[in-house]
Structures are given as C-alpha cells and as structure tokens.
C-alpha cells in the first residue's frame with residue numbers, strides 16, 4: 171500500500187489533503203515543518219511527498235537534494251500558495267514529479283497523485299529488470315541478492331559502501347552501478363587510497379596551483395574535480411589517513427574543495443562509491459576511522475560474499491573466463507573434463523574471483539593444443555591444496571587424473587541419487603577412454619562395445635568431443 175507524507179504548515183490544507191487521501195484509502199502522515207519532515211523521512215519510507223515550499227523553518231525545495239541522495243527516494247509534488255516560476259523551474263530541475271499552485275482543484279491534485287504513485291510503483295518493479303549485468307556473472311542466491319542492491323543503487327544517487335574480501339568484485343560492482351545509473355555517460359574516477367602517500371594524497375584528490383609547493387611545476391586538476399558529474403570511486407577506503415577523512419567529509423557535505431595554493435573554492439558534483447576489505451565499524455571503534463564519515467558513506471551497503479561461500483558461481487565464472495580467453499586468443503573453446511570443475515569446486519579461493527581468473531588462464535596455457543581441460547592442467551599448488559583438503563574431509567578422492575574413473579567416492583552431505591551417480595561415472599568413463607585412445611573412435615568402439623550411434627549420442631549428452 172502506498173504511503174504519502176503531507177508537508178504543509180497550514181492546518182486547513184493538511185486537513186483537505188488528509189480527507190482526500192482517506193477517501194482514496196491511501197496511507198499518509200503529516201509534517202508541519204522541515205524538521206518534522208526530516209525526522210519522518212529518517213524513520214519511515216514514503217512513496218510520495220506533497221511538499222509545500224514556504225515552511226516556517228525554510229524552503230521545502232531545500233529538501234530536494236537530500237531526497238535525491240536517498241536509496242529509494244519518494245516522488246515529490248510541490249504544492250505552493252505562490253505562483254513562483256523560478257521556484258517551479260528549480261523544483262523541476264530537482265526532479266519533482268509535478269508543481270501545483272494552490273488553490274489547485276481536487277481533481278487536478280488527485281490526478282497528479284495517482285500518476286505519481288503509479289510511476290513510483292513502476293519504478294520499484296522495474297529495478298531488477300532494468301539492470302545491465304552483462305559483465306557481472308553470478309547465479310547463486312547470494313549474488314542475486316547483491317544484484318538487487320546494485321539495482322537499487324543504480325536508480326538512486328546515494329553514496330555506496332561496498333565491502334568484501336580482496337578480489338570478490340567490489341570494483342566491478344561499482345562500475346556496474348555506474349553504467350546502470352543516470353551518471354553512466356560521465357567519468358568514473360578511481361582513487362586507490364592504499365597506493366597514495368600522505369603527502370601526495372591532498373594534491374592528488376584536490377589538485378594544486380603551479381608553485382604551491384616544491385615540484386608543483388604546473389597547475390594540476392585533482393581527481394575530485396575530474397569526477398565532476400560522474401563517480402568518485404575510493405578503493406581501499408580504510409587506508410585513508412584521518413586528516414584526509416576530515417577533508418573528504420567536508421567535500422561530501424558541501425561539494426566544495428580548495429586545491430593547494432588556490433584562494434578560491436571549486437565545486438564538484440560527484441557521486442561517491444567506496445570499497446574496502448576492512449571492517450570499518452571496527453576501525454571506527456579503534457578511532458582510526460571517523461564515525462561521521464562512516465555514517466555518511468554507508469547510505470547504501472553492498473556486501474559481496476567470498477567465492478567459497480557461493481561455490482555455485484565457480485562453474486559459470488570459470489566457463490565465461492575460458493570462453494573469453496579462447497575468443498581473445500583466437501583458439502577453439504575447450505571441452506571440460508569433469509575432474510576440472512570438481513577440483514575448482516573443492517578449492518577455497520582465498521584470492522576469490524581474481525584468483526579464479528588467473529588459475530583458469532594458467533590452465534589454458536598448460537593445456538596448449540589439447541582439446542580438453544583436465545584437473546592436471548591446473549596449477550600444482552592448487553591441486554595439492556585440493557588433495558589435502560579432500561583427505562582432511564575424509565573424501566579420500568585423490569586428485570589424480572590417471573586413477574580409475576570408477577573410484578568409490580565419499581560424497582559427504584551431497585550423496586547423489588543412483589541415476590546421477592551412474593551419469594557421473596558414465597561421463598568419467600568416456601573421458602578417460604577418449605583420453606587413453608587419443609580420440610580414436612574405432613578403438614573406442616572396440617573397447618567400450620558401444621555402437622557408433624550410441625557413442626555419438628553419449629558424446630552429445632555429455633557435451634564431449636572425440
């Protein structure tokens with residue numbers, strides 16, 4: 171059910187609006203000034219604000235930038251007693267749905283409210299569908315939840331804090347938010363806070379004038395200004411020194427900064443997306459990260475889980491990386507031996523998706539001209555770790571591609587049905603036979619006793635090649 175906040179200092183107007191909404195069975199709250207409106211917005215979600223311009227403690231229009239930076243902002247209809255064309259222009263620039271001059275007819279107000287609510291409803295529903303995820307892969311439930319947050323972040327202009335271990339895809343997620351947002355055509359400026367020394371940081375972020383310090387041979391535009399109209403992506407935010415945190419907070423509040431050696435302030439309208447693999451809350455408790463900055467940055471929070479907690483994503487990621495690498499190097503895409511994926515599945519991926527990308531690339535190089543990718547093509551250190559962990563788990567399934575393909579396997583909690591066990595082994599039998607005979611079909615048919623048509627049907631079934 172939609173919810174509306176009526177913001178007006180005039181009791182009579184609030185009463186008229188309230189009875190209109192009650193008749194339409196629309197839920198609503200009321201606020202008589204800016205302060206009450208802000209506190210209502212902090213505690214509740216609204217789909218629409220009916221907003222008066224002249225309020226006792228300031229202009230209703232001053233709320234528009236704050237609303238725009240909310241994760242899922244309400245629509246706004248401005249209702250004002252003054253026919254103020256400049257105000258109307260400002261309001262429309264600020265993204266309001268409609269601007270009605272009092273006394274507006276009940277019919278006009280009702281029509282406008284219904285249209286705005288319909289639009290808001292469509293906006294809410296279209297969030298997940300509208301997303302372009304062409305570069306970001308993931309089918310696990312955990313990643314689908316991440317995509318929902320990314321979709322919400324894409325339709326808003328709020329600050330975003332992305333957390334997760336190294337290599338989980340924080341920067342990729344930030345870029346995905348950017349390409350799906352209204353700032354998509356504007357710059358995406360990356361600042362790696364960990365690689366900047368304290369002395370370089372201020373001039374890198376805010377720029378400097380020629381001669382501002384020894385070595386400042388020319389004017390330099392800072393990254394904050396370069397991000398104007400676009401996104402400033404602060405990677406490794408937990409590494410930002412305290413002094414710079416203060417400056418950053420000021421820029422976030424005022425969107426203004428002063429390059430070193432410059433008298434006048436400059437402006438930059440950027441959206442902040444920050445990423446960290448550190449626990450910022452813990453840093454706040456230790457006193458090495460400012461609490462006020464932390465609260466300002468985490469309007470939208472995206473936590474990307476490590477790959478070991480979403481193993482379902484390993485296969486689609488690895489397949490996509492291999493296909494892309496084969497395409498780029500102009501070679502025919504490889505066929506996977508089943509032991510290849512099972513080894514990938516059984517590894518813990520401390521370096522997450524980045525490590526997976528590197529590992530499959532190394533496997534591709536190791537396979538050379540071979541059509542198949544087997545576990546033996548994977549880096550030795552990875553195979554050793556997988557073998558160890560299998561032994562530790564009592565799986566006793568050594569990672570030895572030359573072992574019999576009909577070993578008895580301890581499947582642990584994932585014990586398969588007899589049908590799928592037979593399928594698995596049939597596939598492994600065929601892979602081993604193709605490997606042993608070098609793909610010599612007459613020899614395969616002699617050894618297996620299969621008819622030619624049955625053999626080709628099995629190749630098709632298991633997506634194998636001889």
Ligand SMILES: Nc1ncnc2c1ncn2[C@@H]1O[C@H](COP(=O)(O)OP(=O)(O)OP(=O)(O)O)[C@@H](O)[C@H]1O
Nearest residue numbers: 305306307308335336337338339340341342523524
């Ligand atoms: N879901 C995904 N789909 C496709 N590629 C991904 C995915 N997640 C990560 N990658 C790839 O993995 C690599 C590492 O990702 P990224 O740089 O975004 O990680 P990060 O979390 O920002 O790492 P770090 O903390 O070390 O900066 C990149 O090549 C990226 O394209």
